[in-house]
Amino acid sequence: MLERIRIVLIGTSHPGNIGAVARAMKNMGLADLALVAPRCEVQTSESISRASGADALLVTASLHESLDDAVADATLVVGASARSRTLPWPMISPRQLGAALPAELSRREARVALVFGREDSGLTNTELQRCHRHVHIPTNAEFSSLNLAAAVQVLSYECRLAWLDAGEAGQAAAPSGEVPFGEAPCGVEWDNPPASHADLERYFAHLERVLTAIGFHDPERPRQLMARLRRLYLRARPDSLEVSILRGILTAIEKRTGGR
Amino acid sequence: MLERIRIVLIGTSHPGNIGAVARAMKNMGLADLALVAPRCEVQTSESISRASGADALLVTASLHESLDDAVADATLVVGASARSRTLPWPMISPRQLGAALPAELSRREARVALVFGREDSGLTNTELQRCHRHVHIPTNAEFSSLNLAAAVQVLSYECRLAWLDAGEAGQAAAPSGEVPFGEAPCGVEWDNPPASHADLERYFAHLERVLTAIGFHDPERPRQLMARLRRLYLRARPDSLEVSILRGILTAIEKRTGGR
16 A cells, blocks of 8 residues: 555755655655655755665655656645645545545555645645645644655655554455545445546646637636636546546537537 | 434335434434425324324424425435445445534535435435435345334434534534545535535536537436436535536537537
């Protein structure tokens, strides 16, 4: 289970933080580290010393130019976020995330990506809107900004607890038909595999083209239309057949409107 | 909270069961009973005796010709169901249902309907496909069919436990931003009120008209298209603005295709 959980760091600016993240991950049994456009060197004396023995993760870490590339195969993308956003997004607690993982990862093709933003500015709205869920680590309102590695530590710890429980819980929970997120096609009893992030992004791109073609959407004046539609569909965790149906509808609309 | 939870019985055939349901409800502090097309008289000596003091609920129970009518104002419709169905639906446990209620009912306009089927045949697929969630009461596989009032008792008990916990939990849980179903716009932090059952049914009717008009859907050969689309959208628990957006898209398609 743990080998299918990926820690994704976007635009990290301090090598020491990357090293400390590698250590936190290895402490908790995670090994899949993805770095998106780091704003610093990855292998430095500081990162290696902060990794204190986990520096192998700095070597095996994958480098990506974009979040989409780093999570293309992920079936659940969870972004670490502070609570208040202009557009509220489905928010879970670290404990809820852990509780969900055994069933979430019960399918062999399932991949979970936990996404962490920049030390100074976190994740952008564009990045947050690519996540199925946002996870908020409870903090003191007067002093709420966690160190990057500390945030990774907390979520990695919840992942480990969930993995330890999975011995009984996982075996029992998965076949029980109880879907942790209540809606996600992640349980073993679901009839179709979950759609991948890449499937969903292709659908959103197709949807925006069609909405623009029929004059419902103006990319020049987007308002929050695509963000709201993203939130709606990401909330539902469409499975692969559902995405095919939705894309088939878009193609049928294009044929009727000469949109293609 | 409990006053906004409705017990809906469809096609009940035994007056004694209706009386026993009224008793179970009153025992647990529920009072909103809705009867859809009962196949027996409601106020009989048997129903009144089985209600043993809760017969006021038999008098105040609302009578409906259809499930849609009985749950039109409901913002969450949960159908009691056995597990295995041809089309898997988001399934929750009674405990998960209880845990979700405080935040689910944190909005004043929220209404939860718990729907129970016929003694002999339960809920039809059409009825089950009008539910956001299905709830399964764990039973012995060799002897799995619960008495109607027993099923109402179990879920009413979970409702009461949730209400008792809400003293602390509810106050704490609702503002915490943790959405029990992980996606439902039911928390106080959501930006729009949830759509009602009636809003959603108008959307599904509109969607089916448009899909038929553009030749994507053939009501003569429905396959599982509308059922799958219902499952997808009901899973997401669309809020009122999202339903307006979705209907606006359908209207825009109709204008472009002369579908209207």
